[in-house]
Amino acid sequence: MDPQALIDSIRKNTRLTDAGEALIISKLIPRQFRKKEFINSEDEINRYTNFIVNGSARTYYIDHNGQEHTIQLAVAGWWIGDYASFILQQPGKLITEALEPASTISISYDDLQWLYEKVPELERFFRLLTQNAYASFQQRVLHGMSLDAENRYLAFRESYPAMDQLISQKHIASYLGMSPEFLSKIKKRLLLKEKQLRRMSR
Known part of the structure; x- marks a missing residue:
């Protein structure tokens, strides 16, 4: 396990001593997950907070109709999990799964x-x-209340360009509250607009 990415992330936001770094490293737990394997499950207490080293993951819930709703998407360098369950140490309502083979550095609640x-x-x-x-x-x-579907996607693409490239359209659509088919139409329409703008600028 190479904790450097995690340590670098901490050092960007605070002054970390060498002694503090050593203590943190002593409590890190490397974990590996297969594609579609759960990192945490519904109705269980989320015992770990998880920093993604490689791969990607999503956190979602399933409503009473069996429909999945994506709450969070994460790629390398992001943290993910059922935060309410982790902070309160109570059974959670959310599921976190690896979207591809993923490696995490995790820290237990007690540690x-x-x-x-x-x-x-x-x-x-x-x-x-x-x-x-x-x-x-x-x-x-606020975006969900004030922006139409196309502008919600544009805001997502601008804020998270890496996710737009690495995560499947199906999960991005769920995160944005629309169907994959509708997102596909939006992307095709935007591509057409971009081509037209390029022609006009020649």
């Missing part, structure tokens, strides 16, 4: 609480991470 006491910089890092996640979630809700 994270211990690290907060021993490495205050890590608590600051997760506070900033949580604040940014909340801001992104709020923006997503």
Whole structure:
């Protein structure tokens, strides 16, 4: 396991001492998941917070009609899981699955609480991470209420270009609250617009 990507992410947001880095590394748990394997399941307590090293994943819930609704998408360098279940240590409502073979570096809830006491910089890092996640979630809700489907996709593509390339249209459509077929029509329409603009600029 190479924890460097995780350590680099922490150091970008806070001043981490060498001693603090060593303590964090001592508590990291490398995990491997097959495609479609669950990282956490519905009705179980999410015991780990997960940093994706390789691969991609999604978190979703299933409504009473059996319809899946994607809550979060993540690629390498992102954190993923059922955060409510992890923070409250209660059975969760969400499922997190690997969208392809994936590697994560995980930290257990108990170890994270211990690290907060021993490495205050890590608590600051997760506070900033949580604040940014909340801001992104709020923006997503506002987009859902104020933007039409095409502009929701454009906002997604602008904010997460890597995800638009790496994650399947089916899961992006679910994340944006539309069918894959409708997203396909939007992408074809946008491609046509882009071609027309290129012709006009010649």
